[in-house]
Amino acid sequence: MSENAIGREIPDSIPGCEKLKPFQGAFANTPLVRQEKGNRNLPRLNKLLDTVEQAVLKTGLKDGMTISFHHHFRNGDKVVNMVMDVIANLGIKNLTLASSSLTTVHDELLPHIKNGVISRIITSGLRSKLGEHISAGIMDVPVLFHSHGGRARAVETGQIKIDVAFLGVPSSDVYGNANGFTGTSACGSLGYAIVDAKHASRVVLITDNLVEYPNTPFSIDQDLVDHIVVVDSVGDSSRIATGATRLTSNPKDLLIAQNAADVIAYSPYFEDGFSLQTGSGGASLATTRYLSDYMRRRGLTCSWALGGITSQIVKMHQEGLIKRMLDVQSFDLDAVNSIAVNPMHTEIDASYYANPLNKGCAVNKLNVVVLSALEIDTNFNVNVLTGSDGIIMGASGGHSDTAVGSGLSVVVAPLIRGRISSVVDRVLTVVTPGESVDILVTDRGIAINPRRKDLVDYFHGSKLPLYTIQELKERAERVAGTPEPIKFGDRIVGLVEYRDGTIIDVIRNIAD
C-alpha cells in the first residue's frame, strides 16, 4: 500500500488485476497534453514547427530508415523534392524512398541517388529521366514496383515499415486535421496519404494552408500526426488539378473507345445498377462517352463508380447515370469540387480501394473496368511499366488490382503503336497476369481471352469484329513486321511485385 500524489492510499497490486501504478499528478504522465492550466492566450496547443529541417530532426530520422510520400499532387508536386533536398543537406544517407508513385517532376532525385542519400526505391511507377537512369542501372538495389492495393497491403502488414511519412496536404489545422479539398493546392481525395498516416511511426504534415481548428471534415485525423510545417507552396496548382480532364479528340482513340463501349454494352455485365471504373487517359476515358449513349438509350444506370474519378464520371453522376462515387484519387478540379460538397462522392483510402488481404476491398465489388496497356501478349499478360524500348516509363497503379477484382476487365490499345505491334508473343514486363484479363479491344478488332469460355460462348454470333489474339498479332505484324528483340543486360534493376506480395516479373538493365 502506498500514498499517491493526491493523498489516497493505493495498493501496489491485487490478485487478478494488472500491476497498479499510483497517480502522480494531472500532467505527469501525458507529455503531449497542456502542462499547466494558467495560460489563456491563443493559440493553444499546436504541432507546428518552423522549418522542414526542424521536422526532419525532430522525427529522429537516421541513416537507413524508410520515408514515404504520396503522389496526389501528380505533376505539380513540390513536396518530395523539397524534403529530399533538406534531408540531403543534413547528411542523412541510405534511405529507402517509399513514394506511392513518382512522376516527371522527380528527376531531381537523381543527384540524391548518385550521392547515396537514397539507396532503395519502393514505388508504383517511374517516369522520365529517373526511369531512364534506373533502367540504365544506376542503383545497386532493384526498385520494388507495387500496385496501389499491394502497397496498402505491404504497409498494413509491416512489409514496408515507414519510419517517417512526409505528407503534403492542401489544408491542415494546428493539430493535424487535414483534408485534400480545401485551399489553392486542393487535390481531392487523399487516399494514398491516409494509409501512410495510419501506419507510419512518425507523420509530418506539410501544408501551404493553415486553417482554423478544427479542420472538419478531415481525411487525416489529428491523432495520427506528429509535426506540421507550413510552407509557401506544396505544389503547382495548375498541374495538380487541371480544369477538367478533356476527352480525347484523337479519332483512333475515339474509335477504340467506341469499340470498347460496343463490347461492354453487348456483354452480360451491362445491366441496370452495374459498377464501373475507367482509366484516366485517352481511349479508356473516352469509353465513358459512348457507354453513356448506350445507357441513355437503354435506360440503365451505374449504381457506383470507382476511381480515379474524373470530371467525366462526375458529369455522368450529375446527369443521373451514376449514383455514387468511391474516390481514391481525384484527377481534376471538377472531381475535387465534387468530393468537397457531395455526400455521394466519397473518399476512400488505398487499402479500402484495393488491399487484397483486408476484410474486403472495393475492387472486389467492381463489375466492369476499362484499362490501358503498353503491350499485351498472346497469353493476355499486360505490361504497363516498360516501353517497347525496355525502359521504365509507366506505373503499375491499380491495373492488376482492378483486373482481377472486376467481373469484366477490358483492355484497350491501338493494335499498332508507331511502327510496332502492341500484341506480342511475350511482353517485356508482366504487371497484370493474363488470368485476370478478359477482353482486348483495339482499333482493328477484338479478342476474348479463351480462359473466359463463358464470354466466348456469349459473344459467339455477335456482329463484333472478333478475332483470336493470335490473329490480331498477325494482322499487326503484316503491316508493321516484327521488331528486333531488345538487348537487356544481366543486372536486375526492378522487381515487379504482384498485389499479394509475390514477385511476378523482373526488369533488367538496358545493355548499352
Place this chain on the structure above:
Amino acid sequence: MKLRRTMLYVPGGNAAMVKDAHIYRSDAIMFDLEDSIAVNEKDSARLLVFHALRTLNYEGTETVVRINGLDSPYGRDDIKAMVNAGPDIIRLPKTETAQDIQDVEELIRQEEKAAGLEEGSIALMAAVESPLGILNAYQIATASSRLIGIAFGAEDYVTNMKTSRSRAGSEIFYARSALVTAARAAGIYALDTVFSDLNDEEGFVEEVRMAKQLGFDGKSIISPRQIRPVHDVFAPTEAEVEAALRVMRGIAEAKKRNMGVITVDGKMVDKPMVDRAERIIEMAKASGQRIPEEELHV
C-alpha cells in the same frame, strides 16, 4: 449499289494515316499526291502510296488516288506508279475539259498495256474546280467509259469566281446543281466538296443534308470524325424505308391482281415513285439495315 457516301482524304505522305485509313470505315479512301503534298515530297509520297496499295489489305474499302495534273511535272510519274499499284480509281484534279480526261485515259491505257494489265482495270474520277470545268461538266462526265464520278471542289472554284465561301453557299449553288445534273445525265456519281471547319458539327450536318437534297451521292471528307454524320444523313430513316416497302408491296399486289394504276399512302404510284422506292431500299440494304428477304422481290 455502290455506296460512295464518304470519301476520306488521306495525305499520301503520312505513313501512319495511310496505313490506318480504312479502320474508320468510310466508303472510300482517297490518297492524295496533289495539294496536300509539298513539292519536295512528291516522289516519296508516290512511293509510300504505291507500296501501301501493294502491301496492305484495305478490307474492301474503295481506294482512290488523287494524282497531280498533267500540267505538273509529277502527273505522268503518278499515273505510271499508280496503274501498277492498283487502286480502284484514279482521280484527276482541276478537270476543265473532256480532253483532260482523254489525255489521262490514254496514258493509263498505255501503262496498263506495258504492265500487262487488263485494259480498263482502273476507273477514273474527275474533280471539277473551276468555272470552265462547271460549264463543261457534261462533256467531262461523258468523256470516258472509265469515268465513274465527278466531284466538286469549291475552294479553287470560289477563288476563280472572285468571291469567297459563305455558310449559306449561294456562291456555289449553281456549280453544285450543274455538277449533279451533269452526273445524272451521264449516269455517274456526284460528290460534294469538303467542309473544312471540323469544330462546326452543326454546320457540317446542315451542309450534308443540303447536298443530299440536291442529289449528291456523297461528300469528300477530311477527318474520320466526319464519317458518321454523313452516313447518318444518307441513311434512309425507318419511316422512309417503311414507306418504300409499302410502295413495293402495293406494286406486287397490283401485279397479282392485274390492276393498272394503284395508290399508296394517298398518292398515285408512277414509275418515278417506284424508282425512288427501290433506291431507298437499296440504300438501306447497303447501309446495313435489315430488310426482310420476302420484301425484296416484286
